[in-house]
Amino acid sequence: MGQKYVLMFxxxxxxxxxxxxxxxxxxxxxxWFMDLGQQGKIxxxxxxxxxxxxxxxxxxxxxxxxxxDGPFMESKExxxxxxxxxxxxxxxxxxxxxxxxxxxxxxxxxPIVDHEQNGS
Amino acid sequence: xxxxxEAISAAFRDEAGAVCASLTRQLGDLDLxxxxxxxxxxxxxxxWPRDGVPDRPGAWLLQTARHRGIDRLRREARYxxxxxxxxxxxxxxxSREPDERLRLIFTCCHPAIAxxxxxxxxxxxxxxxxxxxxxxxxxxxxTTMGQRIVRAKRKIVEAHIPYRIPAREELPERLGEVxxxxxxVYNEGFLSSGPDRATSRDLSADAIWLCELVNxxxxxxxxxxxxxxxxxxxxARRASRFDARGSVILLQDQDRALWDHAAIAEAGALLxxxxxxxxxxxxxxxxxxxxxxxxxxxxxDTDWAQILALYNALIRxxxxxxVRLNRAIALRHVAGAAAALxxxxxxxxDLDRYHLLHATRAELLREFGRTDEAxxxxxxxxxxxxxxxxxxxxxxxxxxxxxxxxxxxxxxxPRLAREPP
Numbered sequence: 007m008g009q010k011y012v013l014m015f016x017x018x019x020x021x022x023x024x025x026x027x028x029x030x031x032x033x034x035x036x037x038w039f040m041d042l043g044q045q046g047k048i049x050x051x052x053x054x055x056x057x058x059x060x061x062x063x064x065x066x067x068x069x070x071x072x073x074x075d076g077p078f079m080e081s082k083e084x085x086x087x088x089x090x091x092x093x094x095x096x097x098x099x100x101x102x103x104x105x106x107x108x109x110x111x112x113x114x115x116x117p118i119v120d121h122e123q124n125g126s
Numbered sequence: 127x128x129x130x131x132e133a134i135s136a137a138f139r140d141e142a143g144a145v146c147a148s149l150t151r152q153l154g155d156l157d158l159x160x161x162x163x164x165x166x167x168x169x170x171x172x173x174w175p176r177d178g179v180p181d182r183p184g185a186w187l188l189q190t191a192r193h194r195g196i197d198r199l200r201r202e203a204r205y206x207x208x209x210x211x212x213x214x215x216x217x218x219x220x221s222r223e224p225d226e227r228l229r230l231i232f233t234c235c236h237p238a239i240a241x242x243x244x245x246x247x248x249x250x251x252x253x254x255x256x257x258x259x260x261x262x263x264x265x266x267x268x269t270t271m272g273q274r275i276v277r278a279k280r281k282i283v284e285a286h287i288p289y290r291i292p293a294r295e296e297l298p299e300r301l302g303e304v305x306x307x308x309x310x311v312y313n314e315g316f317l318s319s320g321p322d323r324a325t326s327r328d329l330s331a332d333a334i335w336l337c338e339l340v341n342x343x344x345x346x347x348x349x350x351x352x353x354x355x356x357x358x359x360x361x362a363r364r365a366s367r368f369d370a371r372g373s374v375i376l377l378q379d380q381d382r383a384l385w386d387h388a389a390i391a392e393a394g395a396l397l398x399x400x401x402x403x404x405x406x407x408x409x410x411x412x413x414x415x416x417x418x419x420x421x422x423x424x425x426x427d428t429d430w431a432q433i434l435a436l437y438n439a440l441i442r443x444x445x446x447x448x449v450r451l452n453r454a455i456a457l458r459h460v461a462g463a464a465a466a467l468x469x470x471x472x473x474x475x476d477l478d479r480y481h482l483l484h485a486t487r488a489e490l491l492r493e494f495g496r497t498d499e500a501x502x503x504x505x506x507x508x509x510x511x512x513x514x515x516x517x518x519x520x521x522x523x524x525x526x527x528x529x530x531x532x533x534x535x536x537x538x539x540p541r542l543a544r545e546p547p
Contacts, residue, residue: 096288
């Protein structure tokens, strides 16, 4: 009976993509996913996202949908990917996040709402 | 038989953490346990002043918490499964296992909880302080403090922050959280210890008490011993910080006969023990600096070269501009005012909103007779601080044309933990 958390990988896209050591980083990221998968801790693999320059945001202004170019929040750092893990508690999630190989990322850990538990 | 406020606070401090930890373990619910113990404390605050502290205050608190809980759970359907556990609670059994209270302390100080909420939760759950008391001590409204506590407790439940003692490899980081929380509580007590706040609870004493508890529960940790020594060193010199009118007295003018030399020796012994437990950490170095000041028979005898060496080591561990500013004061005594001023000027960007940067700069400028610039810097420092004791020193200096030679504040007072805004 684990708790699910989404890990959101936040990075500065331009800096990351310009980094020469890029391929090597992907290798270690794959390894990170394989290790977790073998331990049965990946609930949903998730995705890597294209750079935020390709993002489009829809929001409502006075009830009218407005479409704008760019991510929901203008910032150098944006969400670049996500995955869902299933572990015992927040400490385990933090320990997993600390093993993430790309040290120029930030990782936001968010517990997901469990609708069956007639939630919070 | 009536009881004094001090006796009641001491009883809470001795018992609340153990009662809360025992109940949390038996219910498997820190949020609920903590609320019930608070309820019991509120009842005790009504009864004990009149009836006296009971013979076994812990059992009394646990019994009351249990009764309150049963009443409450009967009304709240969602707690039904907890009702059985609560009915089965044996009030004769309050666990004194070291692990029980440690688990509580580490959970309250989890890094996923904001520092100010860590403080509030710990003071409530471990020390048995009430929300209004905590709010008063930190000068925020009861509503704000209440919300802070509710939010933190909700996060513990909803984000599944575990109720446990961290594993060995996590211990340095997690212990760091606990110690940072403790030092902030200590500072809050120390900095507000002027005559105006004489009636409020002595948070410094509470912080020392709790640090001693952590040391007893988790012995032979260098940084715990070092923080304890650091707080004891500040405490040993506290009596000399204010004159009869309540004005702050600078380090060089303090009457060293008033210092508690037995406490200074005790802190020295703690530091010596801590030193054997590993390479010096940040608290050890800060305590060693304070010990250098405390050991000097007169201000002129201060071993500034040693202090500068300790700051050089501290900067490697804590490369913050505030530490560099404190180092600059030692540098002035070792390498002269010109070197110190150069260092202070280099920090003026980072610390523009920090009053002690401007106050220190003013002192150094005065040494070169640059009195107009010095007055301007003091003026700027004055705009940036609300601390009455520091304001008084600055105002005096601006009025005197700078007669005070040094130190807008006691240069060795705890302030490393208070980063500028």
